[in-house]
Amino acid sequence: MEQFDVAIIGAGPAGMTAAIYAARADMKVLMLDKLAPGGQIINTNEIQNYPGVGTINGAELAYQMFEHTQQFESITFDYGTVREIREEEGKKIICCEEDDREFAATAVILATGTRPRCLEIPGxxxxxxxxxxxxxxxxxxxxxxxxxxxxxxxxxxxxxxxxxxxxxxxxxxxxxxxxxxxxxxxxxxxxxxxxxxxxxxxxxxxxxxxxxxxxxxxxxxxxxxxxxxxxxxxxYIGLIPTTEFMKSLGVLNQMGYVEVDARMTTKVPGFFGAGDCVTKNLRQVITACADGAIAAQEAAHYVESLR
Ligand SMILES: Cc1cc2nc3c(=O)[nH]c(=O)nc-3n(C[C@H](O)[C@H](O)[C@H](O)COP(=O)(O)OP(=O)(O)OC[C@H]3O[C@@H](n4cnc5c(N)ncnc54)[C@H](O)[C@@H]3O)c2cc1C
Missing domain, CATH: 3.50.50.60 (FAD/NAD(P)-binding domain)
Structure with missing residues (x-):
């Protein structure tokens, strides 16, 4: 089973930023997503509030973020729908639905976003x-x-x-x-x-x-x-955090969001949260990126502390 320092679940803006920061902190990084990297911005026509880029198509911004992650040899991106994470001998074992693939990591950053609650009515x-x-x-x-x-x-x-x-x-x-x-x-x-x-x-x-x-x-x-x-x-009938597989980890609040402090740490050692899936007020690209940066730095400190 391949071993990583930091595994990031979700390659949206939060996950991709976390990957860049973790790689720059000298970590061996796995970034997993069940879909193409980019997260929700892939389906966003125009983003007009991300500083420095003016107006940009969401898919284009996602592509630029992903290209940035690919400048680091220490980042591995892989497709995988995470269905379970268990702890084994001090490692986090990440299990994917596809072919029962497993990866091991010392720290995990949970960055799986949310999805809007829909009415599910005709039209x-x-x-x-x-x-x-x-x-x-x-x-x-x-x-x-x-x-x-x-x-x-x-x-x-x-x-x-x-x-x-x-x-x-x-x-x-x-x-x-x-x-x-x-x-x-x-x-x-x-x-x-x-x-x-x-x-x-x-x-x-x-x-x-x-x-x-x-x-x-x-x-x-x-x-x-x-x-x-x-x-x-x-x-606006609510958001649903995409955190179903995390229920057994003890990191979720009653609403199903990953409960984090200002350092993006959860109450379970080695698990960090970032982006729309964590407890916060403003769910936007810029706040997701900021969370990812903080989570990666804390995850790297955690990994270093165990070396
Ligand atoms: C229609 C729309 C328009 C928006 N427009 C703007 C805008 O103009 N400006 C702005 O700042 N924000 C905008 N937002 C909000 C912005 O898209 C989000 O705040 C941002 O994408 C959050 O990033 P994230 O990385 O936390 O989560 P996401 O972008 O949701 O990424 C999460 C990733 O995790 C993956 N994932 C989930 N579960 C699993 C699993 N079990 N295994 C593996 N991978 C998994 C998903 O496939 C996804 O790629 C918009 C949102 C929507 C819906």
């Missing part, structure tokens, strides 16, 4: 990434002066709605319960002139043939149905 698959988005910071500008619906009523939904309402012509917030975010934020949103809120609704389906045209929903109180016309929809 959603047709307009995914083409009318329906999960990131207002990323895609909101496309809907300047247009009609938009936000689905959800929690903190993310309300904060992103306030942001969107400043850009779009009309913003309709449709939520399964009432707005449950911070009351000051809810009041601010309700006071915005172009915002209408429909609480206590069941979202039934998205309408449109080639193009999204609206959202159809039904009141859970009165049974009344509405279809609101719109050009775009943003869904």
């Amino acid at each position: 959603e698959d047709n307009f995914r990434g083409n009318g329906i988005s999960w990131c207002a910071i990323c895609d909101g500008a496309q809907y300047r002066d247009r009609d938009v619906v936000v689905i959800g009523g929690g903190n993310s939904a309300v904060e992103e709605s306030i942001f969107l309402a400043g850009i779009v012509k009309s913003l309709t917030v449709v939520t399964m319960f009432d707005l449950t975010a911070d009351p000051i934020a809810c009041d601010k949103l309700r006071a915005m002139p172009n915002v209408k809120v429909y609480p206590y609704q069941d979202i039934l389906d998205f309408t449109g043939e080639e193009k999204l045209t609206g959202v159809h929903f039904k009141s859970t109180e009165t049974g009344e149905e509405h279809t609101v016309s719109c050009d775009g929809v943003f869904e």
